[in-house]
Amino acid sequence: MPGARHSILRTLPTSASRLAKHAWPPVLFFVVVVSAWEWAARAGFLDPMVLPAPGEIAANVVDGLSSGLYIINLQVTLMQAISGFLIACALGVAMGSLTTLSERLSRALQPIVLALEATPKIALAPLIIVWFGYGMGSKVALSAVIGFFPVFISTVSGLRSVDPGRMDVLRALGARRWQIFKMVALPGALPHIFAGINIAVVLALLGTIVGEFMGAKEGLGTLILYANGNLDTARVFSILLVLAATGLTLHALVDFTRARLLFWDDADTAIPTGPGT
Structure with missing residues (x-):
């Protein structure tokens, strides 16, 4: 049992790093799109009746x-x-x-x-x-x-x-x-x-x-x-x-x-x- 526990603990950092590696591109894309959307809405480039700001949503x-x-x-x-x-x-x-x-x-x-x-x-x-x-x-x-x-x-x-x-x-x-x-x-x-x-x-x-x-x-x-x-x-x-x-x-x-x-x-x-x- 101790050996199995140590084996699981060793795999946790690897799993976390693999998850982070696959997760950051969509997260980064989402942040960029939402930020640009928010800026465009606040700057008046978007009609709030058509596309409201993410903050308002x-x-x-x-x-x-x-x-x-x-x-x-x-x-x-x-x-x-x-x-x-x-x-x-x-x-x-x-x-x-x-x-x-x-x-x-x-x-x-x-x-x-x-x-x-x-x-x-x-x-x-x-x-x-x-x-x-x-x-x-x-x-x-x-x-x-x-x-x-x-x-x-x-x-x-x-x-x-x-x-x-x-x-x-x-x-x-x-x-x-x-x-x-x-x-x-x-x-x-x-x-x-x-x-x-x-x-x-x-x-x-x-x-x-x-x-x-x-x-x-x-x-x-x-x-x-x-x-x-x-x-x-x-x-x-x-x-x-x-x-x-x-x-x-x-x-x-x-x-x-x-x-x-x-x-x-x-x-x-x-x-x-x-x-x-």
Whole structure:
């Protein structure tokens, strides 16, 4: 144990230096851009109605958080987004697994899935509002619809990319289809599935905001509409900043979960480009 402790302590400076080496270029770029933006806004080169100063945006963030306004509405948005995200993950993995296990079901569903995938999901928002009303249900449904397809497609792709030789070994040993799926196919597909989940968690948040734009009494999307109606551009930017931080946090949580479950897979977990919404 002492040897292992000393080994970990020796690696800490190396890890810190590696992190600093990769972090300073984007940090420096961010500082330069924000400083130039602030100077241009203060010097009068930028119209505050179009592009307010970063200091004014930061002041709105502090005011919204300290007053509790952003926290209360963020809780509403997060509850709806996470509910839709969990539904999307459950349905995406289940449907992807079923269509992979059953060739007949796959052929039957393929035209429908392709047609729905080609449809911009946000265009379904008015219909979903009509079906589910202006309450929480419509926001959850829209976020689930938008988040479903990345999980579904990644599940199908992952299950079809599993090494067939490993499954043949289990078949030769007399394993049933469900046992092969549980022991080989699903674990082998998990890296692909998490890639789709990484996309879905951000799209679910997007779907919730769009649903709130269509009609809601609470949520960050509603605050954006109110601020935009009052021509308060700085507040709109501040809410967008909170949403960006929320999206990054959700992505980090998915990455953390992935690292815990798939410790044996060291593939890059950056957010991939998802299908159009």
